[in-house]
Amino acid sequence: MADLNDLYQEVILDHNRRPRNFHALAGATHSAEGFNPLCGDRLTLYVQIDGDRISDVAFEGSGCAISKASASLMTEAVKGKTLAGARALFEQFHQMVTAAPEQDVEDLGKLCALAGVRQFPVRVKCASLAWHTLKAALSRETKASTE
Amino acid sequence: MTTVLRTGLDVEKVRADFPILSRSVRGRPLVYLDNAATTQKPVSVVEALARYYTDLNANVHRGVHELSELATDAYERARERVRSFLNAAEAREIVFTRNATEGINLVANAFARPRLKPGDEVLISAMEHHSNIVPWQLACGATGARLVVAPITDDGELDLAAFERLIGHRTRLVAVTHMSNALGTITPAREIVRIAHEKGVPVLLDGSQAAYHMRVDVRALDADFYVVTGHKLYGPTGIGALYGRASLLEAMDPFLGGGDMIASVTFERSTWNELPYKFEAGTPHIAGAVGLHAALDYIESIGFERIEEHERALLEYGTALLNGIPGVRIIGTARQKGSILSFVIDGVHPHDIGTIVDREGIAVRTGHHCAQPVMERFGVPATARASLAMYNTAGELDALGHALERVRAMFA
Numbered sequence: 001m002a003d004l005n006d007l008y009q010e011v012i013l014d015h016n017r018r019p020r021n022f023h024a025l026a027g028a029t030h031s032a033e034g035f036n037p038l039c040g041d042r043l044t045l046y047v048q049i050d051g052d053r054i055s056d057v058a059f060e061g062s063g064c065a066i067s068k069a070s071a072s073l074m075t076e077a078v079k080g081k082t083l084a085g086a087r088a089l090f091e092q093f094h095q096m097v098t099a100a101p102e103q104d105v106e107d108l109g110k111l112c113a114l115a116g117v118r119q120f121p122v123r124v125k126c127a128s129l130a131w132h133t134l135k136a137a138l139s140r141e142t143k144a145s146t147e
Numbered sequence: 148m149t150t151v152l153r154t155g156l157d158v159e160k161v162r163a164d165f166p167i168l169s170r171s172v173r174g175r176p177l178v179y180l181d182n183a184a185t186t187q188k189p190v191s192v193v194e195a196l197a198r199y200y201t202d203l204n205a206n207v208h209r210g211v212h213e214l215s216e217l218a219t220d221a222y223e224r225a226r227e228r229v230r231s232f233l234n235a236a237e238a239r240e241i242v243f244t245r246n247a248t249e250g251i252n253l254v255a256n257a258f259a260r261p262r263l264k265p266g267d268e269v270l271i272s273a274m275e276h277h278s279n280i281v282p283w284q285l286a287c288g289a290t291g292a293r294l295v296v297a298p299i300t301d302d303g304e305l306d307l308a309a310f311e312r313l314i315g316h317r318t319r320l321v322a323v324t325h326m327s328n329a330l331g332t333i334t335p336a337r338e339i340v341r342i343a344h345e346k347g348v349p350v351l352l353d354g355s356q357a358a359y360h361m362r363v364d365v366r367a368l369d370a371d372f373y374v375v376t377g378h379k380l381y382g383p384t385g386i387g388a389l390y391g392r393a394s395l396l397e398a399m400d401p402f403l404g405g406g407d408m409i410a411s412v413t414f415e416r417s418t419w420n421e422l423p424y425k426f427e428a429g430t431p432h433i434a435g436a437v438g439l440h441a442a443l444d445y446i447e448s449i450g451f452e453r454i455e456e457h458e459r460a461l462l463e464y465g466t467a468l469l470n471g472i473p474g475v476r477i478i479g480t481a482r483q484k485g486s487i488l489s490f491v492i493d494g495v496h497p498h499d500i501g502t503i504v505d506r507e508g509i510a511v512r513t514g515h516h517c518a519q520p521v522m523e524r525f526g527v528p529a530t531a532r533a534s535l536a537m538y539n540t541a542g543e544l545d546a547l548g549h550a551l552e553r554v555r556a557m558f559a
Contacts, residue, residue: 065499
């Protein structure tokens with residue numbers, strides 16, 4: 001049986017308590033709002049792009065521990081990445097949180113803290129919200145939804 | 148140690164009537180505290196549904212054959228059962244619907260829309276479920292009428308003085324809940340109707356939550372419309388009922404068109420069947436009505452006096468228990484309350500509460516409870532909600548308390 005500690009790992013609890021890059025970004029060139037209608041999670045993502053590189057990224061909003069920690073971890077992971085690199089990471093992350101629990105997943109560094117979400121299907125949307133919002137921001141849509 | 152409440156209701160005997168309550172979830176005994184979403188079904192309801200299909204199944208109001216007569220008889224006896232349950236004057240004032248939502252939509256479409264003019268008003272309250280907001284928004288949008296919202300207090304009570312002030316000469320209809328699904332508040336329905344009627348305004352009461360917690364008497368309330376849903380009355384899903392005052396139903400055109408609701412049809416024009424069939428187009432949920440009949444019989448066999456006493460004791464116990472856990476705040480503290488405990492915990496999102504208590508086999512609802520304006524009113528994105536029914540026990544609330552301690556430990 002899936003263990004709660006697989007979901008609420010120390011890294012996640014820490015990022016929930018002290019989310020990184022949790023503020024508005026004055027110099028943002030791109031932004032989008034993410035909304036999960038099921039649980040009311042809401043976040044605004046700010047991205048600053050220089051050339052083809054994400055030079056800065058930050059977020060604001062409210063949500064459950066999983067969505068907040070995921071957003072926080074994402075900002076750390078994509079800062080400094082190229083747009084292509086960020087998109088590739090989105091795909092890898094998506095595979096990780098939707099893979100069958102017994103399947104091996106790629107080593108995505110700290111993002112692996114969210115691999116436990118696979119065992120809690122109703123929480124996958126919480127973990128993916130920030131990433132969908134990033135995708136929307138990069139493609140200049142203004143709203144993302146997990147629905 | 149398990150707490151036992153001494154009330155007039157033999158809860159262990161009641162629990163034995165509900166097969167699902169003896170199953171386990173996630174390796175633990177099921178603790179079902181999501182009754183405001185839907186209640187569990189006693190074995191008599193399950194058997195009535197099965198018996199309908201094994202012994203009686205035929206279409207109603209159509210055949211001359213024996214089975215059709217038997218099915219029609221069972222369906223109409225179910226209607227009579229709903230009439231007596233709500234104490235309506237006549238069975239023809241009971242329209243079977245899919246659920247309470249459909250009942251409200253019926254009134255919004257067949258009563259409100261044709262009567263609303265630009266500048267007219269429909270008055271609701273700030274504690275309504277989406278199902279008692281959106282149908283009125285649609286009706287107002289189509290007619291140029293305005294939706295007016297009566298405020299609620301910090302305790303989650305209707306601000307009755309403001310409500311009275313908001314009924315103006317343009318108000319055409321009042322639609323309010325009899326009991327809030329998100330807060331547990333029981334509204335002063337009789338007083339609401341009296342105030343509205345003084346100004347000649349008809350009233351729809353949403354009884355989705357109230358009807359399984361307390362005796363509803365539509366004549367004592369003097370309600371013009373009253374909606375209920377079967378699946379919260381310990382009955383099947385897909386069946387509900389609308390009570391409508393006969394004179395109002397008579398004056399209304401049909402909601403849906405089709406078979407059974409007509410007197411005659413030609414390609415030029417059709418004429419409508421008599422009440423209540425005018426509002427029941429197509430083959431109805433006959434088995435559902437039969438199941439609802441069994442459910443109402445079950446409720447009456449226990450008796451509202453005992454149900455109310457038991458649920459009041461549970462609510463008091465649960466309120467004290469939650470108030471005793473540091474960081475827990477109950478949302479909805481009305482003086483008149485049904486057995487619903489909506490709450491938040493400092494620093495923990497309700498969604499995380501739901502996942503963690505679920506691991507202990509405890510079913511609570513987390514989210515906005517289809518009442519987003521209520522969440523906004525109290526400045527929370529969502530709440531966790533334990534909603535209690537006649538078969539719940541103080542021991543189950545203890546289990547919730549332990550699980551919430553675990554939540555606090557994890558997020559401390």
